[in-house]
Amino acid sequence: MPDGYQAVSYPDMQNLFTLGGSAVYPAGSWEISIFNQLVGDDFAIGAFPPPVPEEGADCFINDHMDMGMAMNADTQHPEEAQLFLEWLGSAEFAELWNNALPGFFAMSNHVVEASDPMVQVYAGWRQHCGSSPRNAYAIISRGEPNTDSELIRVTQLVMNGEMTPEEAGETVQAGLASWYEPQMGE
Amino acid sequence: MTASLSQQGQPKNRKPFPLHIVVFLAPAVVIYGLFMIYPLFDSLRLGFFVQVTRGVEQFVGTQNYLTLLTDEAILQPRLLNALKNSFLFFAVNMLVQNPIALFLAAALSTKTRGGLLYRVLIFSPAILSLAIAGFVWRLVLSPLWGVVYDILKALGLGAYAQPWLGLESTALITLALISAWQYLGIPMMLYFATLISIPNELFEAAYVDGATDWQIFWRIKLPLLMPMVGIVSLLTYIGNFNAFDVIFALKGADAGPNYASDTMMTFFYRTFFGSGFQKADPHMGAAVAGTMFVILLAGVLLYLLIRRRIRSYEL
Numbered sequence: 001m002p003d004g005y006q007a008v009s010y011p012d013m014q015n016l017f018t019l020g021g022s023a024v025y026p027a028g029s030w031e032i033s034i035f036n037q038l039v040g041d042d043f044a045i046g047a048f049p050p051p052v053p054e055e056g057a058d059c060f061i062n063d064h065m066d067m068g069m070a071m072n073a074d075t076q077h078p079e080e081a082q083l084f085l086e087w088l089g090s091a092e093f094a095e096l097w098n099n100a101l102p103g104f105f106a107m108s109n110h111v112v113e114a115s116d117p118m119v120q121v122y123a124g125w126r127q128h129c130g131s132s133p134r135n136a137y138a139i140i141s142r143g144e145p146n147t148d149s150e151l152i153r154v155t156q157l158v159m160n161g162e163m164t165p166e167e168a169g170e171t172v173q174a175g176l177a178s179w180y181e182p183q184m185g186e
Numbered sequence: 187m188t189a190s191l192s193q194q195g196q197p198k199n200r201k202p203f204p205l206h207i208v209v210f211l212a213p214a215v216v217i218y219g220l221f222m223i224y225p226l227f228d229s230l231r232l233g234f235f236v237q238v239t240r241g242v243e244q245f246v247g248t249q250n251y252l253t254l255l256t257d258e259a260i261l262q263p264r265l266l267n268a269l270k271n272s273f274l275f276f277a278v279n280m281l282v283q284n285p286i287a288l289f290l291a292a293a294l295s296t297k298t299r300g301g302l303l304y305r306v307l308i309f310s311p312a313i314l315s316l317a318i319a320g321f322v323w324r325l326v327l328s329p330l331w332g333v334v335y336d337i338l339k340a341l342g343l344g345a346y347a348q349p350w351l352g353l354e355s356t357a358l359i360t361l362a363l364i365s366a367w368q369y370l371g372i373p374m375m376l377y378f379a380t381l382i383s384i385p386n387e388l389f390e391a392a393y394v395d396g397a398t399d400w401q402i403f404w405r406i407k408l409p410l411l412m413p414m415v416g417i418v419s420l421l422t423y424i425g426n427f428n429a430f431d432v433i434f435a436l437k438g439a440d441a442g443p444n445y446a447s448d449t450m451m452t453f454f455y456r457t458f459f460g461s462g463f464q465k466a467d468p469h470m471g472a473a474v475a476g477t478m479f480v481i482l483l484a485g486v487l488l489y490l491l492i493r494r495r496i497r498s499y500e501l
Contacts, residue, residue, distance in 0.1 A: 004329020006352030006443065012330050021330070141463030144260050148462050149440050156443050178259055 006160065014038070028064070029122045032103035036116070047118060049125050059129040061122075065107070065137075098123075143179035150175050230479070232472035243469075250473035261470075265477070267445055268453040271358050275449055276426040278362035284418060287370055288411070291377035292403060305378070309371030316368065320435035323364045327351055351436065354446040361447055365432045369425070373418045380414045381407060412496045420489045427482060430455065450478050 002008060002016060017025040018038035025031075039045060052059050069088055071081040087093055094106035095113075102116040105123065114120045136148035154168035163171075177183045233250050235243040254261050290308060294301050311319060326332050329349045338347045350360040384407065392402050430451035433441055439461040441448035456464060458471025 002330060004335075004347070004349030004352065007327065007329050007349030008352070009324070009328075012328060016330055136463070138463045142465045144457075144464065144467075146456075146462055146464035149464065152440065153442065153444055160443075175260075 029103035032118045047121050060132040061125050061129045063131045064134045140176060140180055145175040147176055229472045230476050232469055233476045236469050250470055254473050264453055268448050268450045272427050272449045274358060275362045275429045276423055278359055279366045279426045280422050283366035283370055284373060287373035288377050291374045291381055295378055295381035308374055311368045312371040316431045316435055319368050320432060324436060354443050358447045361432050376414055376418055380411055384410055410499055416493050416496055423485050
């Protein structure tokens with residue numbers, strides 16, 4: 001990490017990487033189009049999945065389900081809505097979507113030939129890695145303590161060496177169990 | 187008793203009710219009442235209710251306040267942390283901004299070459315948008331491209347360069363100093379206006395008596411400034427105990443790292459409006475606001491008590 005990493009903001013971090021000031025940048029596929037634009041042909045970038053604890057252990061890719069689509073149960077046009085939803089799940093939509101927004105993936109299992117090599121790399125991990133959910137979105141962050149904020153807070157403490165990852169996990173779990181009914185009494 | 191007796195004894199030629207006073211007062215009273223007094227009391231009222239279901243409130247007395255003060259898991263430690271930070275933010279401004287403003291005003295009130303320019307320059311940050319001032323300071327203090335680091339390294343003091351905005355121990359003080367820098371011009375102008383209103387005869391008489399400039403400052407200027415020192419202190423208290431914008435602009439609503447820069451206002455903001463995915467709780471938020479109101483009121487009353495002890499001189 002760079003000197004004074006405690007005060008490095010997210011845009012600082014992007015600039016440091018795209019200006020060639022850092023070699024490795026922890027990110028998700030959402031950065032692909034930003035980096036393609038900022039880095040251009042200055043240098044080649046690649047990607048590797050999160051390291052696993054020991055060789056041969058299962059790897060997991062975090063899926064951010066930020067764009068789920070659903071039908072309103074009271075809709076006046078159920079057939080039309082269903083038709084649209086089916087199209088959203090089709091290979092045709094997946095190809096359109098994955099190529100129009102490099103780094104964002106349609107939520108279907110169709111294998112799409114992406115024109116962007118980085119997108120292809122990310123998509124390839126899905127073939128052999130499991131999927132892990134976005135851990136604090138959104139219902140489990142709607143109480144006090146807010147699980148999403150807690151994750152940010154304890155992650156900073158872990159990165160500063162003031163907390164072990166185990167303690168961080170226990171803190172977040174205890175916070176969630178204090179108000180979220182399905183986790184209470186465990 | 188005697189007063190009421192003597193009033194009864196007066197002849198009954200009472201003037202008609204002064205309707206014009208009511209008419210002239212009405213616009214101010216209505217607007218002030220509608221937009222200041224009513225919201226204040228309504229927010230205090232809100233703190234004594236909880237939401238049962240959507241749109242249905244229930245009176246619970248002081249339960250919200252009791253929860254706020256006794257919930258040892260979350261709310262009480264956050265409240266105490268925010269209280270401590272708010273007082274620290276105020277203290278830094280009080281002890282840094284006030285004396286510097288007084289010093290600058292005293293220096294500029296003497297005949298200084300380019301005094302007007304200095305006054306404009308010192309005052310100008312106060313009219314800057316905080317979003318811009320905060321952004322500039324974040325760049326200046328950035329450990330990656332901040333000019334402060336280059337200067338310190340050039341002076342051989344590179345070891346003292348710290349990511350001040352990102353450390354738990356220094357984040358709040360750094361934010362308080364940024365705020366003190368930005369609004370330095372306002373107390374300076376208040377002191378300046380008071381100083382130039384002091385008649386020159388006093389200084390001339392003191393010179394004739396052989397007083398030095400130093401003595402004139404301590405024996406004449408400062409005593410005459412004391413009422414303004416009191417007002418500026420009160421303004422500093424109200425303005426900085428409520429500190430929000432600089433923290434929100436630079437550190438966000440979560441006031442990191444690890445709530446090290448969390449003040450009463452950011453705590454209130456998260457509780458009342460919600461933050462990130464956290465649901466808004468206007469009732470608990472109103473309880474936080476009520477607590478702040480009591481603390482501010484106590485400070486103002488303290489000022490009113492102290493003010494009587496400050497001797498003011500008629501010129």
